[in-house]
Amino acid sequence: MMKKEQSNSEIDIVLLNNKEQLPLELLLLADPSEEQVMSYALKGECYVAVVSGEVVGVYVLLQKDEHTAEIMNVAVAEPRQGKGLGKKLILHALEVAKSLGVKKVEIGTGNSSIGQLALYEKCGFQKTSMIENYFIDNYPEPIFENGIQCRDMVRLTFVFY
Numbered sequence: 001m002m003k004k005e006q007s008n009s010e011i012d013i014v015l016l017n018n019k020e021q022l023p024l025e026l027l028l029l030a031d032p033s034e035e036q037v038m039s040y041a042l043k044g045e046c047y048v049a050v051v052s053g054e055v056v057g058v059y060v061l062l063q064k065d066e067h068t069a070e071i072m073n074v075a076v077a078e079p080r081q082g083k084g085l086g087k088k089l090i091l092h093a094l095e096v097a098k099s100l101g102v103k104k105v106e107i108g109t110g111n112s113s114i115g116q117l118a119l120y121e122k123c124g125f126q127k128t129s130m131i132e133n134y135f136i137d138n139y140p141e142p143i144f145e146n147g148i149q150c151r152d153m154v155r156l157t158f159v160f161y
């Protein structure tokens with residue numbers, strides 16, 4: 001018999017209580033710097049998407065001050081990408097941030113991350129600023145995506161009204 005394709009409704013998103021179980025491989029899909037990943041993952045709240053005991057997605061939410069939280073990392077396991085889980089994780093993070101009482105949620109990505117920028121805008125984020133040459137100044141190797149050099153960090157903000 002063919003194995004039933006699991007839909008996103010069968011995926012649970014839960015807070016990871018034990019930081020020793022951080023899904024580092026997934027987190028590194030979104031951010032190649034292990035040092036940075038460990039630094040914010042230990043400070044922030046890490047939520048994982050789990051299906052049949054397997055971690056298939058992750059995000060890290062960090063409250064930066066009384067009014068602001070930031071989604072520091074979001075990633076979906078490669079075989080599960082493009083099926084709506086990334087959007088589900090972002091919307092979940094917005095609900096968690098709302099329950100913290102913050103006024104806005106920020107997220108940053110590279111100028112070349114076209115799919116990610118589309119996803120964040122579809123979730124209600126708006127581009128608010130740009131850190132010029134961020135990826136040139138902070139990463140040892142040039143990064144290319146979609147045939148575009150990743151130079152600047154585009155900052156986006158979701159505001160709760």
Ligand SMILES: CC(C)(COP(=O)(O)OP(=O)(O)OC[C@H]1O[C@@H](n2cnc3c(N)ncnc32)[C@H](O)[C@@H]1OP(=O)(O)O)[C@@H](O)C(=O)NCCC(=O)NCCS
Nearest residue numbers: 029030074075076081082083084085086087109115118119
């Ligand atoms: C980015 C990532 C988390 C998105 O998760 P995903 O499960 O693949 O995305 P989804 O299937 O939920 O897509 C959500 C929406 O974004 C849109 N989208 C995704 N890529 C797109 C693209 N290249 N162009 C236009 N829209 C795109 C989808 O069409 C979808 O919109 P819809 O709901 O209207 O159909 C996932 O691809 C990933 O883990 N990538 C590697 C890590 C990474 O880059 N993380 C982000 C670092 S900034």
